[in-house]
Amino acid sequence: MHTRERSSGYVNGRTSSYDSEDEEIRIDDDSEDEDQGPKRTRSDRHKQALPPPPPPPPIGPPSIKYLPSSLEEAQSTYQQIDHNIYRGTNTGNSPVDDCLPCQCKYNPHRDPRWKACGPDCINRNLLVECIEDDCPCGSYCLNRRFQTKQNARVDVVKTEKKGYGLRAMEELSSGTFVMEYIGEVLPHSSFIKRTREYSLAGVEHFYFMSLQADEVIDATKKGCLARFINHSCNPNCHLEKWVVGSKLRIGIFTIKRVAEGEELTFDYQFERYGAEAQKCYCGEPNCTGFIGGNKRSSAARFDNYSNLDEVEDEDEIDLENQMSLxxxxxxKGNDGDxxxxxxxxxxxxxxxxxxxxxxxxxxxxxxxxxxxxxxxxxxxxxxxxxxxxxxxxxxxxxxxxxxxxxxxxxxxxxxxxxxxxxxxxxxxxxxxxxxxxxxxxxxxxxxxxxxxxxxxxxxxxxxxxELKPAYRIPKAKKPVSVFFLTCILVQYLRNCPI
Ligand SMILES: [Zn+2]
Ligand SMILES: [Zn+2]
Ligand SMILES: [Zn+2]
CATH class of the missing domain: 1.20.930.10 (Conserved domain common to transcription factors TFIIS, elongin A, CRSP70)
Incomplete structure (x- = not known):
């Protein structure tokens, strides 16, 4: 506890001293400029002698960079799992049943690495992961981040007001896959049952995440580190729903550059369910004060299950907004609206x-x-x-x-x-x-x-x-395996009259 306070004070202190140094330099620069201009009056000089004004309070959330790691303690509060556990016979299925392989082409001897299902890959753009056997880039394919668990390096810390939080241990560029949100995938009936059970047992924190209509991922008892990501009104991550094989899975991705030591956050508004709207401690200048807190609040959604698919509408609102721009x-009309x-x-x-x-x-x-x-x-x-x-x-x-x-x-x-x-x-x-x-x-x-x-x-x-088929470049023939050649040879020798 003491260590944490000292660390946080150190960070703030350093920021302040840097700011005041900056201020002093600015004043010195000004006086040099003025020497070459009109002569200064006494009152000007008097103003110069005043101490610099105190630096403005730091804007944004308090730094968690120097807080000690609470990884082990945090991990003792739930059971860590590597894959979603599907409850019920038919949960977590992707709504998509026809997936075509992408059209990427990659030659490891000639092409830059990103050509292997990088930013131009059709599947990647549709939020579909490639399956190695179907992908033209095979094992070189870069579009398999869920399957190969290309997680960002993170740590858990105990924050001052928000409980545990997740800290980036490396700099992350925008669009980086942080990790999958893993838990138990529940159908509607189990979700309702769980909420009652947790309430009766006095469980304080629920970790429900909407997967798709009538399905929720519950990371309360079984989950992964993603459950510790806090809400922010100005987040640096968001959630994406990806089709991986026959399943729909949720990934956390950065939406801006994240510095090493920065806290990873996303907006709970559309995504997570809690028992009631909570006070927000994100510390951002645009903070609304509450997590939820309007008609889309987590409390309202928690009571009204039919709103569970609201998350889908976020995409549509987003598309509509971008089109409006x-x-x-x-x-504005005469009647003022x-x-x-x-x-x-x-x-x-x-x-x-x-x-x-x-x-x-x-x-x-x-x-x-x-x-x-x-x-x-x-x-x-x-x-x-x-x-x-x-x-x-x-x-x-x-x-x-x-x-x-x-x-x-x-x-x-x-x-x-x-x-x-x-x-x-x-x-x-x-x-x-x-x-x-x-x-x-x-x-x-x-x-x-x-x-x-x-x-x-x-x-x-x-x-x-009326349309004619276009010429297709024939696929490169696979080299015949040594095993296959050996079989032919054995067969040939067997049939050979000696
Ligand atoms: Zn591709
Ligand atoms: Zn691929
Ligand atoms: Zn906030």
Whole structure:
């Protein structure tokens, strides 16, 4: 305890002395400049003699860099597990069943390392990890951070007001995978049961994290170090949901550069469930004072399970906000509100920036709920920018739409919307159709019962018939293994008449 206070005082003291030195230097510099200018008056000199004003209090959270490690003590409070434990027969499944391998190409003798499923990898952009056997880059693939546990080096410390916290032990650039949020994956019924059990047992801290609709990761009793990451109103990390094989998993990623010794934080607002809204001690200038504390508060979500999938809407809000930034806002109306702007936002606008298509494809890939899907589809229908539609195609757009045709088969509005989008996709050859096999799904609609989409499906198939397949570069043949050659030789010798 004493050590901690001393350490923290040392950090603050150092900051202050640096600030005052800086101030003195500035005054000296000023006086030199003034010597060459007009003569100074007595009152000026008097002002100079005054001691420098005290430095402003440090802005931002208190440093935890020099706090002693509490790793062992913290780890004794729960059971450490390396993989999610799935409770119930059908939990943690990814909503995506058709995954195509990415199109990365990597030659270890010629290409820079990042070419092996680095930032340009389609799968990475869709938040899907490659599977080694499917990936064209094989064991060189860099897009397997969950599977290979490429965790950042971290430590646990006991903070002054927030309990345990997680500290970075190395500098981390923006977009770095910190670690997976691991725990027990619970279906709805078990989640409700657990909350009652914990309340009765007087458990103070719950560690529930929304995974997907009706599913929660509980790291209260079994989990990993990620459970110690505190909330901040100005966080340096966020959560991403990744498809890894057949499972959906949560990873913590940095969203800005993190210095060595800095505390790792994320915004609990959309992600975590607690018994009630808590006071926030993040220390950031924009701190709202509470974790939660508005209609999206953890308390409200805890009581109302139907809001559990709210986290999905964060993506949509984010996409909408980024699109708004690219459009001039409407003036405030005479009646003093922004009704017009709100109404305008409700009307679907097309996407004009290929970078935002990535975001749209990522959300569509996860097959959201019906109403949200309709809104997303409306954005795609309104998109006319060729570069954006082309980008959608490259990001497995046809695979996504094929999955949607199957998933929303009982939603005629969505099927019709897809039929309106497909003719706009700029196809240069038949290859993307063959790879995705979307034509089989369209054929079914064309031959199915009478509906608005039936005629459109027929027209589409006629349009696609005109397309020619493009030349494909043949895959390099694998070298024949020595074992295989030996077998042939043995076989040959056996058959040889001596
Ligand atoms: Zn790749
Ligand atoms: Zn890969
Ligand atoms: Zn705060």
């Amino acid at each position: 690219r459009h001039p806002k409407k003036e 922004y009704q017009d702007e709100y109404e305008q936002r409700r009307i679907a606008r097309g996407i004009e920036d290929p970078l935002l298509v990535e975001k749209l494809a990522r959300i569509m890939f996860m097959k959201p709920k019906v109403e949200k899907s309709k809104r997303l589809l409306a954005k795609l229908m309104a998109t006319t920018e060729r570069a954006c539609l082309r980008r959608f195609l490259v990001l497995h757009g046809l695979v996504i739409l094929k999955a949607w045709l199957k998933h929303y088969k009982d939603e005629p509005d969505i099927i019709e919307g897809i039929m309106l989008v497909l003719p706009n996709i700029p196809l240069l050859s038949r290859n993307a159709i063959e790879d995705s096999q979307i034509d089989e799904a369209i054929q079914e609609i064309a031959e199915g019962p009478e509906c608005a989409s039936k005629g459109m499906a027929r027209d589409l198939l006629t349009q696609w018939k």
